[in-house]
Amino acid sequence: MKWICLFILLLLFGGASADRLPSGMPESQIFSIGTTLSVTGITDQSTKMDWTVSSGIPLESNKLNSSDLISLVRYSDSLLGNGGNIIEVRNFEFDSDSKGRSTYNIDSEKILTYKSHDGSHLLGAEILMINNMGNCTSSTAPPRCVFADYNEILMPAFCNIVQAKSDLININQAKISGKGEIRSAGGFSTPAALNYRIAITADKNVPAKGTVRTEFAGSIMESRDTNQSGDTWNRTAATNSWKDTSETIGEIRNLQKRFGYVSGMRV
Template identity: 85%
Template sequence: MKWICLLILLLCIGCISADRLPSGMPESQIFSIGTTLSATGITDQSTKMDWTVSSGTPLESNILNSSDLISLVRYSDSLLGNGGTLIEVKNFEFDSNSKSRSTYNIENEKILTYNSHDGSHLLGAESLMMDNMGNCTSDTSPPRCVFAEPKEILTPSFCNIVQAKSDLININQAKVSTKGEIRSAGGFSTPAALNYRIAVTADKNVPAQGIVKTEFAGSIMEARDTNQSEDTWNRTAATNSWKDITQSSGEIRNLQKRFGYVSGMRV
């Protein structure tokens, strides 16, 4: 019986790490933007969104107090053409409510084809960024085992930022599709997520022509959970950073890139 109680206690206070998301506000904002475009001539189009949600601390504060969480999100997408024929279908969806593991606060998807006329070309850029940070929080829940002594556990601090972006440069002809997803409001048990994918392919067996560049990057800083007698909850215990860059120029028959990021609590 003693070993069973000890096992239950260890399961209750085990290792905890990674992002904790702030919950959505009681007031919800939901909007969508749909675009269908078929045109020959000059094109100038852009979509941009900055969203910050916090839990505990006001946004104007420069200090995160105990248990405070904050998530910063930025999305941008632009197209600029000086002529040629552009066909595009694009949908942008935003929902500020707390999300579950299978849903997202921001979803964007587009498909376009472009063909140059008289030397015209197309420029495009798309970027998704998520920056999550939080101070330690205490968990004083009593253990299940009635013979175990309650012990304060500190869930650690963290500061994690990830980004995915793509650039279309001097495109003379291409068929392009992209999809982006971000989850940054959900609560303690919901993981943060950022997904992005892009495909550049031949149109009617004619290869894309121009320069396509993608960049995926992240920087992670995590402290370690602890008990009251130690002070590692606010000291960096794990870091990792990564960057993936791809650039292709000339005739492109098939370029596909995918980026997926999930970070959540592990108990």
Template identity: 45%
Template sequence: MRNITILGVVTLFLVTGGVSADWLPNQTPENQMISITTVIDVVGFVSDSTMFSWTLASPGSIPTGMLGAGQSVADVSYHDSTMTNGGHLMMNKRVDFNSGDQSSGMYNLETQKVLTYASVDGSHLVGEEEYTLSVAGNGEDTDGNIRCVFSRGDESQMPSFCNIVTAKSSLINVNSAQISSKGGLRSVADTKDVPAALNYQIAVTPDTNSGSGYAEGIVKTVFAGSIMEARDTTGDNWNKTSATNTWKDISTVSGGIKNFQKSFGYVSGLRV
């Protein structure tokens, strides 16, 4: 059996004056607040799933592929699932959503989850959690083109930025473990100086009641992003790509896990 200890931190900041970076849509007049709390203590079969999807644009309505002048659009998705075919599962989970404008350090979507699992007669646990944040903005009118494609010509006017980031964790054939995760996402603000943000953390440690000193199973994390930026909303560069970057961080551990921790932080906004 492999004994594994791993700690990882990924932190990205895109806050610059020359490149346009993200400016977020603002709230609608009618806002929603949603809270879901789940508490489970079961010996036997468990299936628990949460799905969330949200799209917001301003000014105006959500575009059908094309962005208007000065318009930004944010697409958000979140998915979490846990399933067992037996064994003892104890889980506390909370999901909070607020569609209103948020300031720096605050989030539209926040999640927290803590679980302990112990196999019985060969049972196991599987699970998956994923955040996705996509924000695109356009400084000028769009002329018959799709979102997130920068124009090479002189007449078409495409988004000034188009950025997407994801944070995902997967649990496979877990026989014994204590697992905690926490995430936060911001995609709506009333001023352009509040940046887009996505934070995610996960930790896997042994179940102290198991007596083995190790968590047992397979754990995988994937953090990824694709960034496309233009420099200006006027002049010769407003429709030309000035900066691109793509990145991916993948960790997979299997066997006897002494300690597994991954932390991801992303911020993208205008320098003011």
């Protein structure tokens, strides 16, 4: 009967893996942070969050058993100015509940304008990271990105890490908007997601001045869930890594970068 159930799973979910999200906890955690400011002077603000959610395994465990899932999320946003005029509206929302395909656990958004006074500068950095992993077997193994060797397959192994990052360096003047979204708790049929976009534009036809850097990167490692003959069925079956970087220095009239990542099982 056990092998019949496994065969049905293979028929339903196909031959390749992807992110499978752990479900949210029975109790939900929801909070939001809103900021509205108009300041001429020194500004120092930051928002940081680290969130780990697991399904089928306690966080202190030293191994991943069959069908165990872990999702690690990191978000940070900082802004530092030694003077000048800054006008900003910023919102950060977190909801630990299981999410569907069009909702997110983390949703951040900001709009700001900055103008230097007497040689002042503005610095800023924003990072969104998601790391999802799951094992395929019940053998003992370290719980981070290890594909185990065992001949009783329940679900395929995977370890996928994706990050979006932007840096503002020595900004003298700019109009800036940004938005970030992360989904890392859901269900088997709910894909993981990370979306990010940033725009630097002229303010009243005066170009932004300074340095802007962005980096979008990912590392994907997945196995297959078919019990083929030989010794290849429990090995890594697909890998890819990628990186997109950009840097602009000087007068910036229009810079827009957008990144979208979705990974889930075919259903």
